[in-house]
Amino acid sequence: MPLDIRTIPCLSDNYAYLAHDPASGATALIDIPEAAPILAVLEDTGWTLTDVLITHHHYDHIDGLAEVLAQHPARVTGAEADAQRLPALDVKVSEGDEVRIGSEVGTVIDVSGHTIGHIAFHFPASRAVFTADSLMALGCGRVFEGTKPQMHESLQKLAALPGDTVVCSGHEYTAANAKFALTIDPENPALISRVREVTEKRASGTPTVPSLLSEELATNPFLRAHDPAIQAHLGMTGANATDVFTEIRNRKDNF
Numbered sequence: 001m002p003l004d005i006r007t008i009p010c011l012s013d014n015y016a017y018l019a020h021d022p023a024s025g026a027t028a029l030i031d032i033p034e035a036a037p038i039l040a041v042l043e044d045t046g047w048t049l050t051d052v053l054i055t056h057h058h059y060d061h062i063d064g065l066a067e068v069l070a071q072h073p074a075r076v077t078g079a080e081a082d083a084q085r086l087p088a089l090d091v092k093v094s095e096g097d098e099v100r101i102g103s104e105v106g107t108v109i110d111v112s113g114h115t116i117g118h119i120a121f122h123f124p125a126s127r128a129v130f131t132a133d134s135l136m137a138l139g140c141g142r143v144f145e146g147t148k149p150q151m152h153e154s155l156q157k158l159a160a161l162p163g164d165t166v167v168c169s170g171h172e173y174t175a176a177n178a179k180f181a182l183t184i185d186p187e188n189p190a191l192i193s194r195v196r197e198v199t200e201k202r203a204s205g206t207p208t209v210p211s212l213l214s215e216e217l218a219t220n221p222f223l224r225a226h227d228p229a230i231q232a233h234l235g236m237t238g239a240n241a242t243d244v245f246t247e248i249r250n251r252k253d254n255f
Contacts, residue, residue, distance in 0.1 A: 002126040003104055005168065007207060008041055010034045013172040014060050015209055017130060018047065019123070024102030026050040029074070030121065030130045031170060033060050035067035042072060051101060054078035055132035056118040057085035061170065081110075082117025093119070111158065113151025114141030122161060129161060129213075132170035137211045138194070139177035140222040143249060152225070152245040159223050163214035174198050174208035180255045184221040184248055185230050191219040221248050 004020040010033035017030040018041055028051040029038060042049060049072035055061060056079070065076070065087050077099060080092035093099060095110035099121060106123040111134035118141075122129040133141035134151075135158045143151050158167075178195040185191050194215065201208050217223055224230055225244035231237045236244050 003101060003123060003128065005126070005128060005166075005210075006041055006045070007168070007210065008037050009172070009207065010037050010064075011060060015168070015170055015172065015207075016064075017168050018042070018045075019101050019126075019128070019130075020045070020047050021102030021104050026100075026102030028053055028101040029068065030168070031055055031061040031132060032064040032068055035064035038064060038068055039071060048072075049074045051099075052076045053099065053121050053130070054086055054089075055120065055130065055170070056115045057082055058115065058133070061132060062087055079108075079110075079117040079119045081112075082115070085117075095119070109154075109157055111135070111154035113143050113146040113148075113154045116145045118154075120158065122165075124162075127162065127164050128166045128168060128210075129158065130168045131158060134158065134169075135167055135216065135220075135223075136169040136171060137167070137174040137177065137209050137216070138181050138198070138220050139173055139252070140220075140249070142253065148246040148249050149242045151249065152242045155222060155245075158213070159217060161213055163212070163217065165213040166210045167213050167216060168210045172207060172209060174211075175202045180252055181219065181221050183255070184233065184251070185219075185224065185227070186233070187229060188219065190215075194219045 006018040008016045014033035020027045027047040030053045075090045077091040078086045093108045097108045099106045109120040114133045225241040
């Protein structure tokens with residue numbers, strides 16, 4: 001039985017996630033921007049929090065932890081490479097390590113770039129990946145600590161997952177990402193259609209996250225640096241995909 005995943009809006013544009021294993025009753029919280037909305041969902045569902053999975057050290061992904069743990073003691077897991085900047089960890093993990101939510105086994109993916117030590121959590125049986133500020137809907141996180149080639153490599157790891165994987169990312173940035181994507185890939189019919197859908201959803205206050213990886217592969221310019229149409233539009237036909245990604249990220253930084 002797949003994980004029951006709840007998307008929880010937090011702060012002005014963050015998302016946290018609760019992932020519940022019906023078979024065992026175990027429940028994991030992925031990132032903790034603020035406590036109140038998370039505590040409300042735990043109260044409504046009656047789920048017992050067993051685990052907290054932290055993707056990276058930025059305050060808007062950890063700030064609510066102490067308050068949540070005060071009411072729901074749980075095992076806290078985060079990146080060994082970033083342990084010195086994270087809250088106290090019960091379990092320290094690196095790429096390839098297993099994490100469990102009850103009976104469901106997930107894998108840690110190093111997606112450094114936005115920060116060094118940023119990790120994602122992939123649960124293949126439930127076709128879900130929690131990517132926080134690495135791969136986002138129609139975008140990717142700004143490269144604060146790593147390098148753009150490093151970020152490109154991280155995104156390629158995520159792009160290699162099955163297309164029916166649900167991408168649970170960390171922010172509601174999709175509308176702004178959509179406007180930028182059209183400047184990079186303006187003739188892409190799949191992107192044009194998706195931008196229209198995003199505009200309608202945001203006008204009605206509907207979240208655009210999570211998204212399907214297949215949809216990201218078809219429309220997200222940060223996953224499409226190899227595409228001949230994008231390369232031609234940028235005047236980089238035949239260029240190395242990492243160089244094209246770097247140009248796209250540079251343009252987004254100045255958009």
